[in-house]
Amino acid sequence: xxxxxxxxxxxxxxxxxxxxxxxxxxxxxxxxxxxxxxxxxxxxxxxxxxxxxxxxxxxxxxxxxxxxxxxxxxxxxxxxxxxxxxxxxxxxxxxxxxxxxxxxxxxxxxxxxxxxxxxxxxxxxxxxxxxxxxxxxxxxxxxxxxxxx
Numbered sequence: 810x811x812x813x814x815x816x817x818x819x820x821x822x823x824x825x826x827x828x829x830x831x832x833x834x835x836x837x838x839x840x841x842x843x844x845x846x847x848x849x850x851x852x853x854x855x856x857x858x859x860x861x862x863x864x865x866x867x868x869x870x871x872x873x874x875x876x877x878x879x880x881x882x883x884x885x886x887x888x889x890x891x892x893x894x895x896x897x898x899x900x901x902x903x904x905x906x907x908x909x910x911x912x913x914x915x916x917x918x919x920x921x922x923x924x925x926x927x928x929x930x931x932x933x934x935x936x937x938x939x940x941x942x943x944x945x946x947x948x949x950x951x952x953x954x955x956x957x958x
Contacts, residue, residue: 852941852944852945854900855900855901855937855941856938856941857900858897858900858901859900859901859934859937859938859941861893861897862893862894862897862901862911862930862934863931863934865889865890865893865894865911866890866911866914866927866930866931866934868886868890869886869887869890869914869915869918869923869927870927872886872887872918872919873918873919873923873927876918876919883918883919884919886918887915887916887918887919888915890911890914890915891912891915894909894911894912894915898911901933901934901937902933909930909933910926910929910930910932910933911930911933913926913929913930914926914927914929914930
């Protein structure tokens with residue numbers, strides 16, 4: 810075989826190999842970028858849910874404090890808080906909860922035992938925030954390691 814043809818075949822094969830390697834590397838980088846975006850988005854959504862959960866607990870607390878004659882208003886706030894929690898519980902809990910101190914607070918607003926449930930629900934949110942910030946710290950370290958690699 811002509812040396813020129815052999816060189817062309819070798820060069821073409823090498824070029825194809827480089828193109829495939831480049832494509833695989835680009836696909837891997839895009840995968841990593843998507844993972845990073847998903848992780849950041851999930852962290853942001855969880856932090857938002859914790860903040861909104863705290864706001865709902867404070868609304869329940871105010872409704873409980875003002876409950877005197879306005880039982881209907883207290884029940885309406887409790888129903889709205891429960892509806893919000895039902896849509897966001899996965900961002901506040903590690904899995905679907907069997908029972909929840911947040912639901913305990915919504916069920917007992919205007920009744921005895923409300924403050925115990927309120928404190929338990931606040932503790933749940935505090936633990937979640939602590940866990941999220943620890944997780945965020947690990948994420949920041951992971952991202953910095955990726956930039957330095």
